[in-house]
Amino acid sequence: MVIVDEERLAGGNNALEVVRVGNTVRRARDGGAAFASRVLTYLESVGYPHAPHYLGIDEHGRDILSFIPGNTTDHPTQRAAGAYALGGRMLRDLHEATAGHTLAAAAECVIHGDPGPFNTIFQKGLPVAFIDWSSCRPGDRLDDLGYMAWTWCIQSQGRVPIIQQAEHLRELRDGYGDVDPEHLLDAIVRRQTNIAGAEAVNLSNPKLTPTRRRHAQAAIAWATADRDLVFQYKALLLSALE
Structure with a gap:
């Protein structure tokens, strides 16, 4: 059994579980998740570069997104x-x-x-x-x-x-x-x-x-x-x- 390290991520403006696993982000699904996955898939298809890529759903039912390094700001x-x-x-x-x-x-x-x-x-x-x-x-x-x-x-x-x-x-x-x-x-x-x-x-x-x-x-x-x-x-x- 492979144990995968999860790093809880700060930043963002939501109350859901968001963790980093390697080069991906895992995010608990909410009511907007299905539509958001369609939007992100479409944006990737047209080359919009300012959004994470949608990579599917993991074994825990969480959305998988590409990890984008950096930080948020407040000033x-x-x-x-x-x-x-x-x-x-x-x-x-x-x-x-x-x-x-x-x-x-x-x-x-x-x-x-x-x-x-x-x-x-x-x-x-x-x-x-x-x-x-x-x-x-x-x-x-x-x-x-x-x-x-x-x-x-x-x-x-x-x-x-x-x-x-x-x-x-x-x-x-x-x-x-x-x-x-x-x-x-x-x-x-x-x-x-x-x-x-x-x-x-x-x-x-x-x-x-x-x-x-x-x-x-x-x-x-x-x-x-x-x-x-x-x-x-x-x-x-x-x-x-x-």
Whole structure:
């Protein structure tokens, strides 16, 4: 009997078991796993380079994915020059690769659904791949971009000067392509509001564990504080995007 060493992986934005086995990642399957496997298989077939390869299901019923070395980030100081533009292009290329495909159904394209820096692998400060595809689905590309712009660029915590945040937002938007400034800020606020609302429901759900409800409380505070920052500096952010 061969004993295989498993290394639990940190990073990412999910509560599921994720471990490394050699050059593969094993991930517990959830409700989005079947669709995600189809999306990843398709992306590999068209040469999209910014996602892990889907390799099947192991003997424990876990998804097998190719391992991508690197790390996630949670602060601009961990990202190199050009990271925001490259991240924007990565997301745009995903949307372009899936626009009009049957996987997108009647929507614009397939969106990642959770393309934060906590779900992005960086190497030497530059993004190379999105991970945790369980939230991918047919959707609106601006919804995906708004979430990415928020989680990569807007930070009420971390002592990032608002001018620097605005510059990052401009760089990410330019990397993605021409998007109306008002529409982008509206998409950011919409995602922040949606997160706060969904987590408020979780916070009031007595069936959830105390740990999950504490996570909900923290998520509400995060989303609302960052939304307040957007409201406070809307004119400056719009000016940076012009």
